[in-house]
Amino acid sequence: xxxxxxxxxxxxxxxxxxxxxxxxxxxxxxxxxxxxxxxxxxxxxxxxxxxxxxxxxxxxxxxxxxxxxxxxxxxxxxxxxxxxxxxxxxxxxxxxxxxxxxxxxxxxxxxxxxxxxxxxxxxxxxxxxxxxxxxxxxxxxxxxxxxxxxxxxxxxxxxxxxxxxxxxxxxxxxxxxxxxxxxxxxxxxx
Numbered sequence: 001x002x003x004x005x006x007x008x009x010x011x012x013x014x015x016x017x018x019x020x021x022x023x024x025x026x027x028x029x030x031x032x033x034x035x036x037x038x039x040x041x042x043x044x045x046x047x048x049x050x051x052x053x054x055x056x057x058x059x060x061x062x063x064x065x066x067x068x069x070x071x072x073x074x075x076x077x078x079x080x081x082x083x084x085x086x087x088x089x090x091x092x093x094x095x096x097x098x099x100x101x102x103x104x105x106x107x108x109x110x111x112x113x114x115x116x117x118x119x120x121x122x123x124x125x126x127x128x129x130x131x132x133x134x135x136x137x138x139x140x141x142x143x144x145x146x147x148x149x150x151x152x153x154x155x156x157x158x159x160x161x162x163x164x165x166x167x168x169x170x171x172x173x174x175x176x177x178x179x180x181x182x183x184x185x186x187x188x189x190x
Contacts, residue, residue, distance in 0.1 A: 062156050073144055077137070083107065084133040090126030 086107040090100060101115040108115075121129070151157060 059156075059159060063159075066151060066156065070144065070148070076140065080133060080137050080140075084130060084137070087126050087130040087133055090121050091123050091130055093123045 086103060089095070090103050090107065095103070097117060097120075101117070101120045102112070104110075104115045104120040105112050107121065
């Protein structure tokens with residue numbers, strides 16, 4: 001087995017242990033005292049009325065999916081920041097040769113001490129790499145902004161979109177006559 005495969009399997013095993021350990025420990029530690037009130041369906045502190053199998057408005061799901069999409073996309077900034085930070089450090093001409101070789105090893109994911117003075121990244125190459133990284137992230141962020149603008153323009157972020165469209169499509173609302181226009185009140189007969 002290669003080191004990469006071993007690291008991958010170790011990462012998967014550690015993740016599984018970190019997820020399953022609290023669940024298994026909780027089974028043995030937490031008390032099990034069910035009552036009718038504890039096992040009842042919980043709906044935000046309100047008493048349950050009717051069936052819980054109702055059709056929710058699609059906007060709940062759209063907003064949740066949009067949040068997940070844009071939230072997950074932000075995670076892709078972290079690997080970029082790691083590479084961009086290493087490249088901008090290497091662009092500094094004042095670095096000593098051992099420091100530059102160490103940074104080159106880390107940036108290129110090489111074993112320590114692999115880089116020689118002939119193969120290390122010099123400042124102009126590092127500046128070019130940093131510029132490429134900046135263009136890449138600006139392109140990525142631009143695509144996200146275009147998607148966000150499309151979703152916004154389409155009205156998926158308007159919580160009461162249906163009401164806005166209905167109000168635009170309907171004729172002018174019925175006007176209540178003013179006091180001057182209203183007929184004289186009838187007298188009450190006793």
